[in-house]
Amino acid sequence: MASKEITRIMATDCxxxxxxxxxxxxxxxxxxxIRRGEAPTTVEAPAEDVTKGVLNAVGEIEDLEGRIFLKPGxxxxxxxxxxxxxxxxxxxxxxxxxxxxxxxxxxxKTMTGExxxxxxxxxxxxxxxxxxxNDGRLPHEKVADIRRLRPDMIxxxxxxxxxxxxxxxxLAEIVKAADPKPRFGIGYKLPIIYAGNRDARDxxxxxxxxxxxxxxxxxxxxxxxxxxxxxxxxxxxxxxxxHVMAQAPGYPRLMKWAGHYVxxxxxxxxxxxxxxAVGKLIETVAKNEGIEVMGVDxxxxxxxxxxxxxxxxxxxxxxxxxxxxxxxSYSVSNVLASTGFDNVMRWVPFHMDEAxxxxxxxxxxxxxxxxxxxxxxxxxxxxIAREALxxxxxxxxxxxxxxxxxxxxxxxxxxxxxxxxxxTLVNMMNLRLLIGSGGVxxxxxxxxxxxxxxxxxxxxxxxxxxxxxxxxxMPQLGVLSEVLPKAAxxxxxxxxxxxxxxxxxxxxxxxxxxxxxxxxxxxxxGSSSEIRIEKGRMLVKPLGVGEKVxxxxxxxxxxxxxxxxGNEWTGQLEGGVVGLIFDGRGRNPFxxxxxxxxxxxxxxxxxMALDIYPKRFxxxxxxx
Amino acid sequence: xAFAYTPGLRVANRTVxxxxxxxxxxxxxxxxxxDAVTAxxxxxxxxxxxxxxxxxxxxxxxxxxxxxxxxHAEEGSVIKEGEVLGQSKGLFGLFKNTVRSPIEGVFESYxxxxxxxxxxxxxxxxxxxxxxxxxxxxxxxxxxxxVESVATFVQGIFGVGGEIRGExxxxxxxxxxxxxxxxxxxxxxxxxxxxxxxxxxxxxNKAIKTGVKAIIVGGFDDKDLKEFLxxxxxxxxxxxxxxxxxLILTEGFGRMTMASETFExxxxxxxxxxxxxxxxxxxxxxxxxxxxxxxQGEETERSSDKQAxxxxxxxxxxxxxxxxxxxxGTVAALPAELQVLDSExxxxxxxxxxxxxxxxxxxxxxxxxxxx
Numbered sequence: 004m005a006s007k008e009i010t011r012i013m014a015t016d017c018x019x020x021x022x023x024x025x026x027x028x029x030x031x032x033x034x035x036x037i038r039r040g041e042a043p044t045t046v047e048a049p050a051e052d053v054t055k056g057v058l059n060a061v062g063e064i065e066d067l068e069g070r071i072f073l074k075p076g077x078x079x080x081x082x083x084x085x086x087x088x089x090x091x092x093x094x095x096x097x098x099x100x101x102x103x104x105x106x107x108x109x110x111x112k113t114m115t116g117e118x119x120x121x122x123x124x125x126x127x128x129x130x131x132x133x134x135x136x137n138d139g140r141l142p143h144e145k146v147a148d149i150r151r152l153r154p155d156m157i158x159x160x161x162x163x164x165x166x167x168x169x170x171x172x173x174l175a176e177i178v179k180a181a182d183p184k185p186r187f188g189i190g191y192k193l194p195i196i197y198a199g200n201r202d203a204r205d206x207x208x209x210x211x212x213x214x215x216x217x218x219x220x221x222x223x224x225x226x227x228x229x230x231x232x233x234x235x236x237x238x239x240x241x242x243x244x245x246h247v248m249a250q251a252p253g254y255p256r257l258m259k260w261a262g263h264y265v266x267x268x269x270x271x272x273x274x275x276x277x278x279x280a281v282g283k284l285i286e287t288v289a290k291n292e293g294i295e296v297m298g299v300d301x302x303x304x305x306x307x308x309x310x311x312x313x314x315x316x317x318x319x320x321x322x323x324x325x326x327x328x329x330x331x332s333y334s335v336s337n338v339l340a341s342t343g344f345d346n347v348m349r350w351v352p353f354h355m356d357e358a359x360x361x362x363x364x365x366x367x368x369x370x371x372x373x374x375x376x377x378x379x380x381x382x383x384x385x386x387i388a389r390e391a392l393x394x395x396x397x398x399x400x401x402x403x404x405x406x407x408x409x410x411x412x413x414x415x416x417x418x419x420x421x422x423x424x425x426x427t428l429v430n431m432m433n434l435r436l437l438i439g440s441g442g443v444x445x446x447x448x449x450x451x452x453x454x455x456x457x458x459x460x461x462x463x464x465x466x467x468x469x470x471x472x473x474x475x476x477m478p479q480l481g482v483l484s485e486v487l488p489k490a491a492x493x494x495x496x497x498x499x500x501x502x503x504x505x506x507x508x509x510x511x512x513x514x515x516x517x518x519x520x521x522x523x524x525x526x527x528x529g530s531s532s533e534i535r536i537e538k539g540r541m542l543v544k545p546l547g548v549g550e551k552v553x554x555x556x557x558x559x560x561x562x563x564x565x566x567x568x569g570n571e572w573t574g575q576l577e578g579g580v581v582g583l584i585f586d587g588r589g590r591n592p593f594x595x596x597x598x599x600x601x602x603x604x605x606x607x608x609x610x611m612a613l614d615i616y617p618k619r620f621x622x623x624x625x626x627x
Numbered sequence: 628x629a630f631a632y633t634p635g636l637r638v639a640n641r642t643v644x645x646x647x648x649x650x651x652x653x654x655x656x657x658x659x660x661x662d663a664v665t666a667x668x669x670x671x672x673x674x675x676x677x678x679x680x681x682x683x684x685x686x687x688x689x690x691x692x693x694x695x696x697x698x699h700a701e702e703g704s705v706i707k708e709g710e711v712l713g714q715s716k717g718l719f720g721l722f723k724n725t726v727r728s729p730i731e732g733v734f735e736s737y738x739x740x741x742x743x744x745x746x747x748x749x750x751x752x753x754x755x756x757x758x759x760x761x762x763x764x765x766x767x768x769x770x771x772x773x774v775e776s777v778a779t780f781v782q783g784i785f786g787v788g789g790e791i792r793g794e795x796x797x798x799x800x801x802x803x804x805x806x807x808x809x810x811x812x813x814x815x816x817x818x819x820x821x822x823x824x825x826x827x828x829x830x831x832n833k834a835i836k837t838g839v840k841a842i843i844v845g846g847f848d849d850k851d852l853k854e855f856l857x858x859x860x861x862x863x864x865x866x867x868x869x870x871x872x873x874l875i876l877t878e879g880f881g882r883m884t885m886a887s888e889t890f891e892x893x894x895x896x897x898x899x900x901x902x903x904x905x906x907x908x909x910x911x912x913x914x915x916x917x918x919x920x921x922x923q924g925e926e927t928e929r930s931s932d933k934q935a936x937x938x939x940x941x942x943x944x945x946x947x948x949x950x951x952x953x954x955x956g957t958v959a960a961l962p963a964e965l966q967v968l969d970s971e972x973x974x975x976x977x978x979x980x981x982x983x984x985x986x987x988x989x990x991x992x993x994x995x996x997x998x999x
Contacts, residue, residue, distance in 0.1 A: 143678050150651065180676070182652075328862050333909055337861035361849035365880040366952065368863055369785045369909060373948040373993045374974065380949055381970035448971035617971065 009263065009487060011090040013064075013072060013080050014479035015057050016277055017044055017097040017257075020303040020332060020372055021442075022056035025476050026064050026072070026090070027483075027494055034490035036498035039474050040064040043372065045253075052253035054079075054260070057095070079260040092263035094486065096478040097254075098277035098302070103127060103243050106154040108134040108178070109224075110161035110170040113425070115199065118224045119160040120402065121322070122198070122232040126239035127279030128156075129305060129327045134177065136161075136170045142177055149181035155247040157183070157193065157215075158235060159207070162200030164225045171203040175210040182214065185250065192216040194242040198223040198235040216246065230406065244273055263486075272486060278307045280481025281440070282323045284495065285309040287484055289319065291492070294435035297461070299392060300477065301441035303332035303371055306391055308399035312428040315405065320428055322403035326395040331388060331443050332371030339364050342390040349595055350386035350459065352606035353379075353623045378616065379623050381448070385456055388443040392460030400427040431590075432464040432510065432565060438500065440472035447471075451543075451613045454503040454581045464510040464590045465565035466556075468577060469503040502548055504579030509536060509562040510590035516559040519587050524576070525553040536587040539605070541612040544585070546578025581613070636915060636995070638889050639780045644919050645764075648755050649771035651675065656766050664757035666792050666902055670772045671755045677748030680730050685742025688715045688724045700734040707731050712744065758790055759902045760921040779896055779920040781877070781889055783843070786905030786916025787856070787865050788873030791819075793840035795920065797897050799823035802890035805882070806844055808833045815839050819901045819918070821893050825882045826874070828855045834872055841873040841903040843893065843918060845953075846883030866906025866914075873905040875916045883953045886945065886997065896920045938996060944979060948993040955997065956981040 010029040015022055022045075026038045040063030045056040058077050065072050071088040074081045081089030105128040109115030112135035123130050131152045134145050149157075157178060161171040178195065185193050194216040197207050204219055211217050220234040248254045254274070262271040275283075278300070285298040289311035298309040306329045314320045328337040339347060344357050363383065367373060375381040404425045439445075439457050447453045453471045463469075476499050484491035509519040522534040524544070534544065546552060556564045556572040566572040576583055588609075596602040607621055654673020658664060684698075685691070699711045706712070706728045717723035728734075728746060735745040757763075761776025796818040798810045806822025808830040815837050822844035828851035834842060853859050856868060877885050901920045908914040938944070942958045960978035967973050968990065979994065980986045 141678075141681065143676070146676075334862060336859075336863065340859040340861040358848060358850045361853075362880040363949065365785075365849040365852075366948070369879060370947045370995075371909065374972065374990050375968075375970050376948060376990055376993060377950055377969045378971070381972070446972065448973070 007084045007091065009091040009490075011092075012483065012487070012490065013061060013090040013093045014483055015060060015093075015095045016280075016476075016478040017046070017053050017056060017095060018277065018302060019098055020044060022053075022060045023475060023479070024057070024060035024064055025474075025479050026068070027490060029490070033497070034487075034493040036474075036476070036494055038064045038068050039476070040067065046251065052256075053097070053251065054253045054256050057257065057260075079256070082263060084264055092272070092486065094261050094272040094274075094479075094482050095257060096275045096277045096280045096482050097248070097257075098305075098478075103239075103247060103276050104129050104131050104152075104155050105158060105239075106130070106132045106134060106149055106152060106183075107158040108161065108174045109199075110136045110167055110174070112138050114227070114406075115160045115162065115224050117402070117404075118230050118232065118406075119158050119198070119235075121230070122160075122223050122235040123158050123239060124323050124325055124402070125232060125279075125282065125321070126236040126243075127276030127282070127323075128239065129325050131327065134174065136173065142180075145177050146181045149178060149183050153183055153185070155185065155194075156239065156242055157195040158239065159195060159197050160199040160223050160235075162203060162222075163227055164201050164222050166200055168200060168203045168206065171199050172206045172210065175207045179210050179214060185246075191246070191250065194218065194246045196220060196235055196238050196242065198238075216242075218242065228406065240273075240275075240279070243276060248274055272482070275478075275482045275485070277478045278323060278325060280478045281307065282309050282321065282481070283484055284477050284481040284491070285438070286311060286321050287488070287492070288436070288438075288495070289321075292436070295430070295433045296436045296438070297429075297434055298438040298440065298477075299395065299444075299457075299461075300472075301388060301391060301395070301439075301443055302330050303442070304328075304330045304334050306330055306395040306441075308395050310399065310403055310429060312403070312430060312433065314428060320403075322399070322428065324395070324399040324402045326391075326398050329391045329395050331384065331391065331441075332367060334368075334391075335364055335371075335387060336368040338387050338391045338394070341394055347383075347386050347390055349602060350389045350606070351383060352603055352610055352620065353382075354599070354603070355383070378620060382616065382620065382623070384443060385447070385452060389456055389460045392456065396429075396461055400429045403428050431462065431467075432563065434463055434467050436468045436470065437461060437463055438470045438472065438477075440475055440477050442475065445472050445475040449615055450501065450503055450580045451615045454506075454584065455609070455613050455615055457503075458506055458508075458584070458586060462508070462590055462593050463506055464508055465563065466572070466574065466576065467506050467508075469506055469579070469581075469584075470500050471503060473499055473501045502577065502579035504543075504546065504581040504583055505576045506584045506586055507536065507556065507564060507576070508586040508588075508590055509558045509564050511558075511562045511568055512592070513559050513561045516562070518559065519562055519589070520556050520558040520564060522557070522585070523555045524583075527551070534585060536585045538587050538589070540587045541609045542585040542587070543582045543613055545582040546576070547582075548579055550578040551575045552578075552583075584613070636782045636784065637780055638782070638886075638892060640892060641777060641922060641924065642780050644759060644761075644776050644778045644780050646757075646759050646761075646774045646776075647767075647771065648758060648774060649767065650755055650769075651753065653769040654753070655769065656772055658757075658763045658766070658772060660763055660766055662763045663761075664763060664774060665760050666757055666900070668757045669754045670757050670763070670774070671770070673753050674750035675753055677732055677750050680732075680746040680748070682712070682726070682729070682744045682746060683742050684713045684726050684737070684744050687726050688713060690715060690742075698737060700728075702734060702736055704734050705732075706734045706746065758904075759919055760900070776919070776921045777924060779892060779918075779922055781843075781893060781918045783875040783877045783907075783916040783918070784879055785863065785865075785909075786873065786875040786907045787852070788841070788868050788870055788905040789866050790902065790904045790906075791840045791873045792900060792902050793817055793819040795819050795821060795893060795896050795899055795901050797821045797894050802845065802885035802887050806830060806842065811837050811839065813837065819843065819903055821890070821897075822885075823890070824884045827851060831855060831872065831874065835870065839872060841875065841901075841905075843875045843877065843903075845876065845878040845885035846881050847874065847876050849880050852880075863907055863909040865908075866904065868905075873903050873916075875903065875905055875918065878953055879947070881952075886955065888997065893918065893920075896922075938977070943997040944977075944994040945997055946979065946989060946993060947995050948989075951979070951981075951987060951989060954979075954981055959986050 012027040042059030080093040083089035107119035116135040765773035804823035956979040959980040
């Protein structure tokens, strides 16, 4: 039997709070999103079975479409290539149950420790702790921390090939002494991956072989100058499926449901950790368009940042970080604790009592699934989101670096540039596309709210296209791109990615200038217009999705929009649902007025310029 | 589909409470299946390895690692605090430098290349009690036991402080009254106090001084929580605080009238011994604080009855977000169409009728079911 072309796809993402299902179908020669459904995730008590949430989310699509997508008796998603009911393939991603939580270990914290961290993060894990010989903790403290955190898996690295053995064995001894127990599934061995000095393999096996589920792979840092993260990453995925997922409530069933028929035979599609799937999609976008891209996914418990930037060796480097305790529900109080009351309040365009704000945030934390009903609550949540996003970017910059500890050849010229190893790869001026995803961005009642949240938090410099994931479906498209890249790309372009518009923001210091740049825009019909980017002001010029104008941007002395300080920039600017956004608030530095009333006045002015809230927001004050 | 998520807080008159009592490391279990236990019965015991102290003897003696002197202690030997571990040769036998043990314990190892000695303090004994008066129903070999009991069981929404026991004492007249400092006197010593809508940090501190074991109230201010803990709590993982009291909130942060069902049920148990735990974890493996009061007789409701379920017209609900936070009412309508909120978000909603006859529209995500 020949395989029928896949034209109907059901994909779910089991998040920590919500399970989202999407239905994609091929119509008139292209794949498009047809319907979306969602339901609360059911991995926790009382349901303790992830498939219930999946059935509810797919059930919602059934209700809305008036067609059958579930097997009788709720025995899974109906895969029936030869029937008008059901779909041709079903697949899923998951971050439910806290996602994949790992502890990593390396000899030197900023070298093998950091490489191990990058390997785990790249595989979609949350890194709970980095244990290193030089992390400043005493051995018994390390033992206590490993035990307390109860990771799903441990990645042990350390030593370049032919390097230190003692320190690696010492780390193995610490893990052995800790003897951590898995979170799910009592009585099975905790998986541990050894990806360190190959000369220490036998000794590590001696220490850990019996007590734990040990997998030995190639060294992830075989020499100081090079990382080899692939084998460790692949093994993390494998063990995630085999051990962690298989132990989580309901997952063995879900794993059986995901798949399709190839030549009449059933083929399973592995469940991917959600961030792994999103990362895959961001990489694909960067590669297809040949640009430097960042993506951010702000969830309830965590915020993931993904980036593809060029290294100094002119290679594209993908990085992912996860800020495990920055999010909008479970972790919302931690955002306040990390950044402080004043930093949240600086984004709120009205006065508010600290005690009131604190109680509101706490109540969101203890009842994480609630949503803001009142405009005032929405504004407060979006203020917190800005800080969560900003802090996540700070963490990303710290880890998205070149390799540290590498000897560099320097010429006389380099000696004056003061470059050092391990500098961040994140360059906001080179960034061409910034994509936001996650409830607070994707479901913002007005798209301009998402645009301003992204701009305020990430402070893009020069010329940057802003976009959001329309309905929060990047995870599903990520897993889809593994099986059907064409379908994933088509749906991503047409239905997922909502282009908000291009942000133009001059960067640099020029205290005298009252106009940061002058812009000449020439439309396709030859009409032209002049725009002045005034200091401290924002301006939006409507330009629709897909529409482009030729632009000449002439920044003032010392100010840069991408062609160097004071240099004219020429190129195309693309519109979006918000339009072209000219941001004269400054970068490097970006400063908000310190005086409370002046700051509120400015926030209101900017909010009005982008039309982000109904006008009545200006009169909001006090409690409700 | 008329579903709404509820965190599944249980308020049960009589139910079987099953408690896993597990050691942090393997050890020995001291009871067997069928044994009757009190809350204080020690059910399992182990010894945690003592803390490690690293001491670089070569550095202290000011000698290069290759010139290490003879040691006075052998690897594996028991050492006393102040005992001489090593000594330099000095000059003509004079001006000797001496290294003494800072702890009592074992001289575990000595590295002759780095000069580093590892000293270990004596093992730390750990005992686990039964927490709840009941019966041992399962022994987890070398790890702990399961204790079961028929009890009145109430879950809170947030708590601080660990396991504690005490007699229930009702302190406020009703669920809407604040538990104020003047209500606390010597008769509250050793008791688990049931308050109404609110407690302040000042009252909490007086309760600690008086020797109160735990307080159960509707609400508490977050700024008071920060003052009470001495730090700003980031992620909601609690239970390890050693503040001398356990606090359980049944409703949330701010001034919140306790649900009358909860208040009346706990009030009816006044004078009975309660096991209380403030430990809260709001994320994977969610854990809510709890009050368990063992009672005589059979269970009348199974814990599995109390869970998130379908909501119908007439279901009793609690609003859990502004502007109606804390108000109780009944579901008056479940419209299928999405509706636009004040925030301009378009979501599924329901109509709630309050006891005063007023009906309001709220997002479905912003209510929780109250199980009858």
